[in-house]
Every structure is written in C-alpha cells, then in structure tokens.
Amino acid sequence: MKGRTLLMIPGPIEFEPDVLQAMGQATISHVAADFCEVFGRALERMREVFLCPGGQPFVVAGSGTLAMDMAVANLVEPGDRALVVNTGYFSDRFAAILERYGAQVSHVRAPVGGAPGADEVEAALQQGDYALVTVTHVDTSTGVLADVQGIAALARRYGALCVADGVCATAGEECRQQEWGVDVYLTASQKAIGVPPGLALLVAGPLAIDAWRARQSPVANYYADFANWLPIMEAYEARRASYFATPAVNLVSALDVSLGHILAEGLEARFRRHRRIGDACKAGIAALGLGQVAAPAVAAHTMTAPYYPEGVGPELLKAVLGAGAILAGGLQPEIKTRYFRIGHMGAVSAGDLLATLGAIEQGLAAVGYRFEPGAGVAAAQRELLKP
Ligand SMILES: *Cc1c(COP(=O)(O)O)cnc(C)c1O
Numbered sequence: 001m002k003g004r005t006l007l008m009i010p011g012p013i014e015f016e017p018d019v020l021q022a023m024g025q026a027t028i029s030h031v032a033a034d035f036c037e038v039f040g041r042a043l044e045r046m047r048e049v050f051l052c053p054g055g056q057p058f059v060v061a062g063s064g065t066l067a068m069d070m071a072v073a074n075l076v077e078p079g080d081r082a083l084v085v086n087t088g089y090f091s092d093r094f095a096a097i098l099e100r101y102g103a104q105v106s107h108v109r110a111p112v113g114g115a116p117g118a119d120e121v122e123a124a125l126q127q128g129d130y131a132l133v134t135v136t137h138v139d140t141s142t143g144v145l146a147d148v149q150g151i152a153a154l155a156r157r158y159g160a161l162c163v164a165d166g167v168c169a170t171a172g173e174e175c176r177q178q179e180w181g182v183d184v185y186l187t188a189s190q191k192a193i194g195v196p197p198g199l200a201l202l203v204a205g206p207l208a209i210d211a212w213r214a215r216q217s218p219v220a221n222y223y224a225d226f227a228n229w230l231p232i233m234e235a236y237e238a239r240r241a242s243y244f245a246t247p248a249v250n251l252v253s254a255l256d257v258s259l260g261h262i263l264a265e266g267l268e269a270r271f272r273r274h275r276r277i278g279d280a281c282k283a284g285i286a287a288l289g290l291g292q293v294a295a296p297a298v299a300a301h302t303m304t305a306p307y308y309p310e311g312v313g314p315e316l317l318k319a320v321l322g323a324g325a326i327l328a329g330g331l332q333p334e335i336k337t338r339y340f341r342i343g344h345m346g347a348v349s350a351g352d353l354l355a356t357l358g359a360i361e362q363g364l365a366a367v368g369y370r371f372e373p374g375a376g377v378a379a380a381q382r383e384l385l386k387p
C-alpha cells in the first residue's frame with residue numbers, strides 16, 4: 001500500500017505535479033525579471049481562462065473570500081441597493097459582506113437545492129433601483145448551479161452590475177464572462193483553477209472599473225482597494241516590477257503553470273470534461289439509491305452533494321476515507337448533518353471518479369447499507385463511455 005488518498009472535496013483539490021513543483025522551487029525576488037515574466041504571463045492567461053479579453057485581472061494573496069470582499073468593497077457605496085440571488089451558504093456570505101460595506105441587501109431565494117427562476121429575479125429587479133446583483137455560480141454548500149448568463153443579462157437590462165462568485169466553478173463550469181456581460185467574475189486558487197490555497201483571483205470588466213472610478217466615497221478596505229492593485233497588475237503585465245504588498249511569489253508561479261494546463265486542454269474541452277464527470281458522478285450516486293441536494297435541472301458539474309442513506313451519518317465519511325477517498329461533510333445549516341459533498345473539478349480524471357465511487361461503495365458496505373456492489377461504479381462507467 002502506498003498510503004495514497006484521493007482528495008475529492010470541493011476545494012482544495014488534487015493538483016498537477018508540476019504545479020506543486022512550482023510551489024517547491026526556491027523563492028525568487030518579487031522584483032526579479034524572471035518573476036515579472038511569470039506574473040505578466042499569468043495575468044494574460046487569466047483573461048483567456050475567464051474568456052474576458054477586455055477585462056482587468058487581479059491576482060492578490062488571500063482566499064476566495066477576499067476576492068468576494070474585494071469586488072464588493074470596490075463596487076458598493078453605503079446606501080446602495082444590492083440583490084443577492086441566493087442558492088446557499090456562500091450567497092449568504094455575499095450578503096454579509098455587502099451589509100458590512102453599507103449596502104441595503106434584498107434576497108431572492110429558492111428552497112434548499114433549488115435556484116430562483118429568471119422571472120423571480122426579474123420581479124425583484126423591477127421592485128428597486130439596484131446597483132449590484134450577486135450570484136453564486138456553484139454554491140458549494142448545495143451543489144446548485146446558477147444561471148449566470150441569464151442573471152447577468154437581467155442585471156444589465158436593469159442597470160445593475162453583476163458580480164458572480166465562481167469559486168467552485170471558474171475553469172470547470174462554462175462561463176463566458178465578456179460575452180455574458182458578467183462585470184466581475186471571481187474565484188480562489190484552490191478550486192477548479194488547480195493551485196494550492198492562497199490566491200484571490202478576479203477579472204473586472206470595463207463597467208465595473210468605470211463604476212469604481214465614479215465612486216463618491218473612498219473604498220473602505222485598504223488592502224482590497226483597486227487603487228492599490230491596478231497599477232501593480234498593469235506594471236507586471238508590462239513586465240515591470242512594482243510594489244504595493246509582496247505578491248505570493250510561489251503561488252503566482254504555480255498559477256501560471258496551472259493556467260497553462262487549462263489553456264492547453266482548451267476551455268471547451270474542459271467544460272465538456274467537467275460535464276461528463278459530473279453527470280457520471282450523479283448517475284453513480286443515484287444508482288446507489290442516494291438522493292441529492294441539488295435538483296437535477298440545477299445540479300453543478302464540479303461537485304455533487306448526496307444525502308446519507310436513512311440511519312447513516314458522518315461515520316460514512318470515515319469509512320470512505322479508510323477506502324482511500326477524502327470527502328467533505330455538509331455545510332448548509334438546515335441540512336448540515338444529513339448530507340455530504342464530493343468535489344470533482346480541475347485535474348480530476350474518469351479514473352479518479354471511479355475510484356471515489358468504489359471507495360463510497362466500500363464505505364456504504366462498512367456502515368451496513370445494503371446495495372448491489374458495483375452498481376454505482378457501473379452506472380458512472382456507462383455515463384463515461386457514452387459517445
Ligand atoms: C470555497 C468557496 C468560497 C470561499 O473561498 P475561500 O477560499 O474558502 O475563502 C466562496 N464561494 C464559493 C462558491 C466557494 O466554493
């Protein structure tokens with residue numbers, strides 16, 4: 001036994017070996033010419049991966065929550081109205097951040113596992129003069145996939161900026177930031193982008209930059225202020241060093257490597273691979289007789305959130321770990337103890353998924369659940385083998 005375990009949670013994920021090698025290199029100076037080249041190229045690649053050729057990328061040391069904080073701090077002024085399209089725990093976090101910066105927040109919600117319909121979002125937009133709409137592309141608490149394209153179009157029609165949290169989606173779920181009119185699309189390094197935790201990543205479109213420039217009040221967060229970061233991003237992209245706060249040198253090198261892999265695979269192929277693996281996981285879980293939190297019409301492709309079988313709880317995850325796969329427990333408060341989460345994004349392969357379903361079957365057997373051995377693996381394999 002090699003003692004290998006597969007990290008199959010919704011971030012951090014399994015990383016490519018050369019991404020990890022970049023993390024382990026001797027750290028170079030943040031003003032070295034070599035680093036200017038790496039950082040500059042990473043910024044150019046961000047635009048390509050976000051499908052936003054006219055956008056301004058920001059790469060800042062921090063986690064996904066900082067990316068959310070940065071979007072809101074720069075775009076919201078006290079008293080602004082903001083609409084949160086709420087699909088779970090991370091949508092609630094957007095609301096908390098918006099309120100912290102003085103926004104008046106309204107929600108449009110669906111029952112747990114659902115997503116609000118376009119008609120409900122539009123009805124809410126008709127009620128008030130909103131400056132901003134937030135949407136969580138994949139809410140990692142529920143595995144619900146939101147219609148970012150439709151919501152961005154509605155926000156644009158009603159004169160509001162659209163900020164989309166792509167932390168569990170970017171470079172896994174389809175998003176065409178520029179074409180869809182998403183004003184800010186943001187993520188964290190450790191999810192489908194495929195880099196260890198530590199970077200907040202966002203791309204701001206021209207309307208977002210204009211709105212920031214037109215602010216009446218100062219940005220109430222010193223570290224997150226675009227005014228501090230924009231000149232730095234522009235300098236590195238021009239292959240010049242500039243200092244505001246020390247960049248996470250090794251993480252930026254690793255990001256450059258991972259973005260290179262993503263572009264080499266091609267975004268269309270990558271979106272397809274995530275759809276295929278996501279569908280296979282859902283088919284496997286269903287064949288084992290387990291329910292899922294997200295309704296099929298709004299289920300994400302980067303993760304799956306199955307309910308535990310009747311009478312089974314988190315002890316299942318321990319048994320699955322014993323069989324070689326690390327899964328995550330529940331997060332959405334109303335149902336937290338009743339379900340678990342499987343991440344399948346980034347470098348994930350069909351083999352990783354089959355191994356994970358095999359480990360889940362081992363775990364289910366260990367906790368005394370009755371099922372047809374191999375049923376989950378077979379259903380997933382059938383899905384993977386579809387032409
Ligand atoms: C993980 C996640 C976050 C938070 O990111 P951190 O890096 O943990 O701060 C925010 N939104 C979504 C959708 C996430 O999946």
